[in-house]
Amino acid sequence: MTAYRTARKRDAAATRQALVQAAAGLFAERGYERTTVREIAARAGVNQALLFRYFGSKQSLFEEVVAGESLRHLRETPPESVLETALRGLLAAGSEDQGQRHRALEICLRSAVGGTATRTGALLSEEYADALATLTEAEDAALRADLVLAWLLGIGLTRSVVGKGALAGADPDEVCALVLDCARTMLEKLPANESR
Amino acid sequence: MTAYRTARKRDAAATRQALVQAAAGLFAERGYERTTVREIAARAGVNQALLFRYFGSKQSLFEEVVAGESLRHLRETPPESVLETALRGLLAAGSEDQGQRHRALEICLRSAVGGTATRTGALLSEEYADALATLTEAEDAALRADLVLAWLLGIGLTRSVVGKGALAGADPDEVCALVLDCARTMLEKLPANESR
DNA sequence: ACCGGTTGTAAGCGTCTGCTTACAAAAGTA
DNA sequence: TACTTTTGTAAGCAGACGCTTACAACCGGT
Numbered sequence: 001m002t003a004y005r006t007a008r009k010r011d012a013a014a015t016r017q018a019l020v021q022a023a024a025g026l027f028a029e030r031g032y033e034r035t036t037v038r039e040i041a042a043r044a045g046v047n048q049a050l051l052f053r054y055f056g057s058k059q060s061l062f063e064e065v066v067a068g069e070s071l072r073h074l075r076e077t078p079p080e081s082v083l084e085t086a087l088r089g090l091l092a093a094g095s096e097d098q099g100q101r102h103r104a105l106e107i108c109l110r111s112a113v114g115g116t117a118t119r120t121g122a123l124l125s126e127e128y129a130d131a132l133a134t135l136t137e138a139e140d141a142a143l144r145a146d147l148v149l150a151w152l153l154g155i156g157l158t159r160s161v162v163g164k165g166a167l168a169g170a171d172p173d174e175v176c177a178l179v180l181d182c183a184r185t186m187l188e189k190l191p192a193n194e195s196r
Numbered sequence: 197m198t199a200y201r202t203a204r205k206r207d208a209a210a211t212r213q214a215l216v217q218a219a220a221g222l223f224a225e226r227g228y229e230r231t232t233v234r235e236i237a238a239r240a241g242v243n244q245a246l247l248f249r250y251f252g253s254k255q256s257l258f259e260e261v262v263a264g265e266s267l268r269h270l271r272e273t274p275p276e277s278v279l280e281t282a283l284r285g286l287l288a289a290g291s292e293d294q295g296q297r298h299r300a301l302e303i304c305l306r307s308a309v310g311g312t313a314t315r316t317g318a319l320l321s322e323e324y325a326d327a328l329a330t331l332t333e334a335e336d337a338a339l340r341a342d343l344v345l346a347w348l349l350g351i352g353l354t355r356s357v358v359g360k361g362a363l364a365g366a367d368p369d370e371v372c373a374l375v376l377d378c379a380r381t382m383l384e385k386l387p388a389n390e391s392r
Numbered sequence: 393a394c395c396g397g398t399t400g401t402a403a404g405c406g407t408c409t410g411c412t413t414a415c416a417a418a419a420g421t422a
Numbered sequence: 423t424a425c426t427t428t429t430g431t432a433a434g435c436a437g438a439c440g441c442t443t444a445c446a447a448c449c450g451g452t
Contacts, residue, residue, distance in 0.1 A: 010418060010428080010430075015429080015430090033230070036408085036409070036410080038410095049430080049432085053430090140370065147374060151350050153349075154350025155343065166342045167342035170342075178339070182382055205399085232440085233439085233440060242400080243399095243401055244441090248441060254440065
């Protein structure tokens with residue numbers, strides 16, 4: 001895995017990217033606060049002082065991670081698919097998934113709990129809420145969107161943190177069906193459940 | 197506030213209780229990990245070494261807090277009222293409420309995020325889930341209960357951690373109506389919404 | 393008055409945290 | 423080659439953390 005990095009040394013861009021990727025993974029898994037800069041550097045295979053050379057602080061690195069692929073990923077997804085996409089991303093969190101799924105929500109919601117990374121996390125949450133709010137004509141669209149988003153947060157946390165019984169071991173398709181059916185009560189423009 | 201404590205010194209029971217109450221408040225507000233033993237001792241108005249004399253460790257104190265009033269409170273509430281009671285407790289979290297509301301969920305869910313206090317927190321979550329699971333005849337009752345519980349977790353966190361827009365400022369009655377209506381899709385025995 | 397156990401206090405230990413510094417090795421430029 | 427700049431490394435700093443220790447103050451019983 002470090003074959004590439006050892007092959008070509010002294011590559012600032014590669015070092016930066018390695019740090020960003022390692023940080024994204026750890027922030028998603030453990031949240032902002034429980035991730036240490038030493039862990040990030042170790043996973044990236046890089047001296048931890050470089051983290052501060054390239055990003056200045058742990059907080060700045062976090063912002064770069066969130067503002068990067070995460071936001072872009074969200075903006076490329078049509079609103080009516082956001083919920084299912086995000087939910088499936090959350091449900092697949094446990095398994096070793098290399099692909100670029102919606103890791104954004106995981107990262108920001110998981111980290112929002114701490115409080116330090118709140119500002120950046122809140123920004124991303126808002127963007128998700130705005131997308132969901134377009135799915136209803138109700139007056140309280142914003143509130144409904146927030147509630148659905150809160151549900152995602154809870155599901156993600158329950159699954160990944162507490163290795164809890166029913167939800168932790170459940171079939172993603174089943175969970176998806178239940179949640180989407182239920183969410184349609186609040187967001188009436190949500191497409192019908194088409195997953196087999 | 198410390199008038200009582202200064203009046204009668206050298207009272208082990210009072211010291212213990214002061215520590216438990218201070219810890220309960222701080223765990224609910226900040227979660228397990230972000231609460232320090234020094235803070236707990238300070239709020240209780242006692243020397244922090246006493247925390248270790250009476251409880252042995254921060255973890256043990258946490259368990260005593262959760263196992264104490266919290267569990268008892270839950271067991272006294274009939275299953276069909278648990279959801280609304282817990283939800284209203286969560287929604288009132290911001291305001292200064294002295295009364296014994298359902299602080300249990302707040303504490304354990306907020307703390308479950310960290311991972312250290314997971315075992316104790318999971319136990320309490322399970323008890324809540326069991327109560328909710330009695331409200332449906334569906335085969336996947338456990339999963340449905342977990343999902344609803346996860347929703348509570350998400351709502352509580354979104355409201356108290358991120359001071360986020362719509363949900364943070366919303367009227368508890370309104371939130372209650374939306375959530376309960378929606379949850380009835382999954383837990384059909386949930387009583388009709390009777391709040392004005 | 394004396395003594396043994398209980399309750400409270402001050403100081404500090406060892407470890408971990410985010411972050412900094414001083415310096416060495418490689419690359420670019422002449 | 424000689425010099426500057428960029429990239430990487432090792433060591434460590436100050437502060438916070440959970441927890442411990444040594445000791446003083448108080449109390450009840452005799």
